[in-house]
Amino acid sequence: MTNSIRDIHLADVLLVTGSNTTEAHPVISLEMKKAVRKRGAKLILIDPREIELANFAALHIRPRSGTDVAILNAMANVILAEGIADKEFIATRTENYEALVEAVKDCTPQWAEDVSGVPSDLIVEAARVYGHAGSAAIFWAMGITQSSHGVDNVQALANLALLTGNFGKPGSGVNPLRGQNNVQGACDMGGLPNVITGYQSVTDEAVRGKFETAWRSPVKIPAKPGLTVTDMMHGILDGKIKALYIMGENPMLSDPNINHVKQALERLEFMACQDIFLNETAQLADVVLPGVSFAEKEGTFTNTERRVQLVRPALPVKQGARRDLDIICDLGQRIGERIGERTSGFAGAIHPVTNWDYDNASAVWDEIAALTPSMTGISHARLEHGGLQWPCPNAEHPGTPILHREKFTRGLGRFTPLTFREPMENPDAEYPFTLNTGRILQHWHGGTMSRRSEGLDWVVPEGEIQINDADGAQLGVKTGDLIRVSSRRGAVTGKARLTGKLPRGMVFMTFHFAELPANRLTGDAVDPVAKIPEYKVSAVKIERV
């Protein structure tokens, strides 16, 4: 998020798209509702489903799945045509404006209606409400990013915020809602193929040199970015990837096209899994290393607003298991010992201190802070009272609740001209329905944690396949009937639930239930830049069982 959870209630207008906030980020939805109820903020909701937030929305735009760029470009078209753009902000803080003007000049509301099915006057109204707001904040989640043109979707949203000067002030900004407790942190820590900590690029020689020296690394860090998860799976089948080390993930449930993932994992020469349960992936492993839950460990998580917060141990380590930090350090030490004497700390080593012997998580953090300019000012001691939001460049810095105040990180905010592209797999005669996947309130991700919690599993014990009432009637299916949903990649069978909240032609499933795995149906088409799979649009057909 460019902004903070605490300033959501200060927005005059909220534009929420591709986020079922009340179910996936319930506590943030409370702030949104507060803005609407207490301060009279207007909520513009762009979502094909009639989700709970629709009850709070001034405008609910329900586009055909995957037509986001058409709607957003048309809103930019209206903002320009009606002269509501923030001319001073555009002149002083942005670049490439002319390219945007050119790109959206033919994206009229009528054109967008033809593409998306949304009435043009609704698009015009949304553009006016967003454009005239004193401060307007945009929120999105995977409904925007899990698309074969997810990067375009995000850039189209950023264009709107740039056009109207909605950056760098309370109640504004572009705010992705991160779906996992430490997905922000995993990215910040270099858990990505192209960057090390704090988004320092592996292609930068000075960056690589800095880390190699600090780590007393016995090997060179390659200058070429590595493979993403989806590319690793393809890489295994191509014979390029031979081994995987997996910590706390279950690609057998969370990745697209599970049948393909299973084939890949079975082909590996070696797979190690470090986890707290023998999940579907770990069952295929060659070695399983039992770690511990969040309640048994110390460290930090970084939330969706870039706030680094302490994780404190509440329970003793489960007998027989080990703290994950200790597992990695032991593994690192063993590999280091064998790989060469430049990894220090062992008999006859060159350096007096080993890199794999830390007193505690706080000491690991200190190494991170020393190597990461945007986090240098953060230490565990400073986090004792409520955490700190990066960038936090020195020990006196209070953290940064709002990004891009005076200038953008890159200098000027750059408009991106975008052309609408269709999803990779639209429904057709053979597979006439559009599968959409997502979460529900009571469960979470692959269900490993929530389904083992008695209360949650009692409320929602099994997965369902949601379809529209009228589609159900046409197929002769009632709520509770078993139906089979199939795509070009696989099939699943489960109970139908008829609902008026889905548009006609849509099927909705969660991916929480291993026995009803939505990702057997999804495709591995990905965004060309972000490599994110298109989970929100897969063509499927429905049959009665």
Place this chain on the structure above:
Amino acid sequence: MIKADRIVTTTCPYCGVGCALNLHLKQDVVYKVTSPFDSPANRGNLCVKGRFGYDFIHAKDRLSRPMIRRDGELVSATWEEALGYAAGRLLEIREQYGADSIGFLVSAKCTNEENYLLQKAARGLIGTNNVDHCARL
């Protein structure tokens, strides 16, 4: 009314909001979860998962010993064996096929410090940038 042996403030392991939790413990069991009202991200609010979703910590099927696959079956091993085997196999594969034949999946569930160290091992010991996690999923 149960009286807690101790209350530990920590951070929720579910979504990305980062709600502060007070774990109420009795005989090393989390029996109740609340949130401090001055918590910066959530002001004391919690969702149904954040308040009630913790039985997994005490689940009977938590892994409690390392395992190694022998003759197609996962069987118990000591930590010494398991870590030695993992380190040995990773290095053998690195020698035979090169560093880029190995991939590391770090975790959106694990701490910053754990993620940092695992990518450090990948980049600084094995020598590959094949590091990713399920951020996209």
